Amino acid sequence: MHYAISTSHIPRTNNNTSSMNGSTPNMAGNTSNTSGNISNKLLLRLREACVTNPRDNKQFIPRRKLEEICNHQAVVETLASAFPEKDDTFHKARALAICLEQDSTPSVDVLEVPHAAIAALAEPGKSTTQSESTTNQKVATKSDTVVQPKNSQPCYKIFAVLVLIGQVRLIESFLSHPLCDNDLPLSSTQDFKAMWSSKRDHENYVKLPDDTDHYRVIKNFTDEQWSVLAPCFDTHTTENMRCRVYEFHENAILPIQEVSKKKYNGGFALVEKIKIHREHNGFDHEYFALKAMYPMAPDERDQFFQQELNAFQMIKPGGHILEIRAAIKKGENRYFLFPWATGGNLNTLWAKSPSEVITSAEVQWSEFTRWICIQFHGIIKDLHTIHVRSDDANKLFGIHSDIKPDNILYFTQDGSQLGSLKIADLGLMKFHRQDSRTIKSASMGNAYQTYRSPEHDLGKIRSRKIDIWAFGCLFAEFLTWVIRGHDGVEAFKTRRMEDDKGVLNEDEGEWLEDNFFILKPYPYYKKPKRKNSIRVWFTELIHELGPDMDDTFFPEFLGYIQKNMLHPDRNRRADCEQVEAFLAKLKRKPIEYWRFNGTVPYENGNDGGMAGNGTIG
Template identity: 55%
Template sequence: MSITHTATVNGGRTSRKPVRLIARLRQEFVTNPCDNDRQFIPCGKLKELCDEQAVTQELVRAFPEHDAAFCQLRARLICHGQAEDGSVTPQPCLRIFTILVLLGQTRLIETFLQHKLCDNDLPFSSKPGFTALYSPQHQDATHLSFSDEEDPYHIIKSFSNDQWSVLAPCFAPPTARDTRCDVHDLHTHTILPIEEISKKQYPGGFGLVEKVKIHRDHNGFRHEHFALKTMHPMAPDERDKFFQQELDAFQQARPGGHIIEICAAFKKGEKRGFLFPWADGGTLNHLWRRTPHEIVKSARVEWSEFSRWVCVQCHGIIRDLFAIHEPYVMSAKKDEDLYGIHGDIKPDNVLYFTQDGSSLGTLKVSDLGLMKFHRLISRTAHSKSMGFAYQTYRAPEHDMNKVRSRKIDIWAFGCLFAEFATWAMGGHNAIEQFKNYRLDEDKGNSDESKGEWSEDNFFILKTNLFSQNKVAKRKSSVDENKMSNDDFSKWFTVLIKDLGPDMTNTFFPEFLRFIQNSMLDPDRKHRADCKAVESFLGRLLAISPESPYWKFSGTRSYPNGGATWTSSTGTPTW
């Protein structure tokens, strides 16, 4: 490859001069904005610019004492690993050559070739004081001292620093079928191939999440943007424990579906990180701020398809969580089976991908960093501490010092599904009204342990007059019971009633009743497990999409600010 540019000379005449390879390489540098603006050359551009012709031209310039045939043979060896006898080895040294061109030391390529060093031997390390270069990967650990050069210290130091510009890693799906993602063990000086990064950071388990764009030459996935999750600084043992814990969680999960895919993981010096597809629709909270009318209109679907989509999403989430809740056989012994608990189910940990799945998009559970795995033989003994849980979605067991079990995820999803159905039927304002009802009821419940605080959760604790023990009960706003004229706080009842009498046996009423009776049972022994929830929703999805069961007239307008909601009959519902 030879590129020229036009220059003006005396008398107005122009001449075409070839652009030096070093200038073309420098023009292709990409700045990584999250790594002190360090720069890298995309691997595709490096191969494009440093083709055999361009390398030959650079060698002719660097070795005027040799003829063109010598330079052509050397270029073939540099680019393809092809020796003079025509034999081919998969060991080119094009990256080494590029580094030397950028340093203005092209002639030193002969030293590397004589010592049979190639790109596989990168990165090179330097001896103390930059007195020599050597490759830790090379079996002979040959030391290159460049003693005949004018300033060997500068050459070795510059090579050590500049080599990282051609060593940005490539991220691609794993080749092994039984591996969810490749784990890249990177040098602390490696430059990640990131060309864009968002200014906003998002919390994510034990780290921070940022939206990044990976250069296309280094991106083997169909996604252009990724969520880069970098773990918080912590003690090495603790850091590696949580890093491996998250990897194990994704390895345990069923690939695809409604658990977010993990694209890559990496170790980079003291840093640990993960790459996930970026959710273009944000979290479930972002979805709930949009009106269902907007979603349905943009997708150009009927309301019946929207109601069925709600069921599909909830079923898919539970189905894939079931793959984690139930044992994944790690060995032939039953007591070696693993059971997983997410433990931090909340809307911020459910992501909305608008371009995946159906025209309405797909919901996926994220942040498996808090996932806990327990072996069957010891899961109860290891689960005494309930640990962290988001306030709104925490199960009654947290407040009653019960053992940790997989049922806490079912309770959390029961809360989340209740809000999801509320949004589908009444929009974001309805979710806020539901929240206000729960808070108001909490204010009226006397609990000395909380003082004057009111909590937005789905249960209250009552003291048994005889045993003085605490008993968990659903808040009345979560119940679906008959109301008296003075009791308008039973939220599920209100939602179902406002659908109208002809909707009693359709999807939303049946789903709400199941949530209330089976998923939000304060007694975890009677609460449904993952299999029961999946079975229930799977049975509903077996109903034909054309069935009146999915009938839904659309989301009702719900006033903001807690105003009275008028039912379809024109009478106040509270």
């Protein structure tokens, strides 16, 4: 922003001019005249603009609001209040340096003048170098000239901090240093005797007047500066980087405007729903999931943080894998920022009635059925990109290893009627090279117990097939929910647990689990076997659909899940490419293939309480 300064009115040297240390004003910016109300006006506006981050109860001033408040006229008025002994030329020159980049169209000629020359022009008693004197003479011969600091940046944030701590007159020290907003945050010694910009030479301290209370000023400034330095998040992506990794000082205030009372456990982290202030949010949505890693040893914390970050960086954005918005290092804390899933996860979805979902989306049952197939295909297709990274010269193979309902998010506001499902939480995902993609592992990791594969308990074989098993379990429960509702999902779990009755674990005795397999003892080894309740349950579901539904989606996919995805022998289990090809074939089926007349809630003891062909009108 450029402002006209009439150089013909620049005062000559006057030894009677009050100095900064004079008696009229004191260094706190307090004056003995009645113009203090003007200075207080800016202070009140800054305080009213403060927004509280509810996570840490600290306040920040939104960036555009800050620039709007610290406009040229407001700065001139505040300077006039703080420096009543100076004339308008001084106040305008200082305001020009403070508000440098704010929008204004100069109506007169522009000369480029070094930053320090402004101070010389506005304060005639200041000594100048020979080059500065020459420049001043050049300016003085030209009236109505805009004095524009050369290669300078604004410092209205510094000015705002000085207003907030009641030290407006100290702007002279910052301008003569010179310092600008890009030099923030400023650092200080532990005893607050010196202050400098960490972006400059540490020995280049800010020179405050001798009669200043250095401890109070430096401590207040370094504390208050964070309120004007709330960071901005944007869609910074490149071909090799899916998100920006932000590194903030531990005192930085994140621009969070709202935070949910409910917290969600996310493996090694706690997840909160937050709203980022619109002036600091460069994305196309308001709400985010902030994943804060639990406190742990620094080495372990950074290992898990980097592992999840690497996993997201290695996969292509979009589709059915959750997008990452930002990775954040803030002091000792580590965070990830994701879009907030408005529909929750699969457990949230399954708590509803399927009819409620289609009614809300205003679609037919056949559209809902085909949507399910499309989502399943998209998930497996994108999982395939994790399992086989053919674009990598070293050919890396990824394994998610933590597939469960909590990690399949439901986005209802993605522009489509029924929304979309996305895989989340890549924190346990590991990438292996060709020679280690199928390995015996001393630890299979923290796979969710319900969806863990037989090889987790037998032989410790870690391969990509563990993800196929987990999705077989998950898809079986999803189809159960559609056909029998939420009570059906719970009844299916009970059936699986009942299958364990009478099966003794030689180490722990009788043990009931709602997983999908048992280990059948043999004389010299144990053999994995799919639980009998799985076969019985699938048979019931297909029977309830009725014989006229044999050539439709649900019975065909249920049969495929049981035979190919839930095969207890890993070597005979389908891989990602095979499942993807099967679902792609189903997607091309004609409209009558997707017919389904609706969910009938499960009632224990009567095979779902469904009559005839198991449909409702």
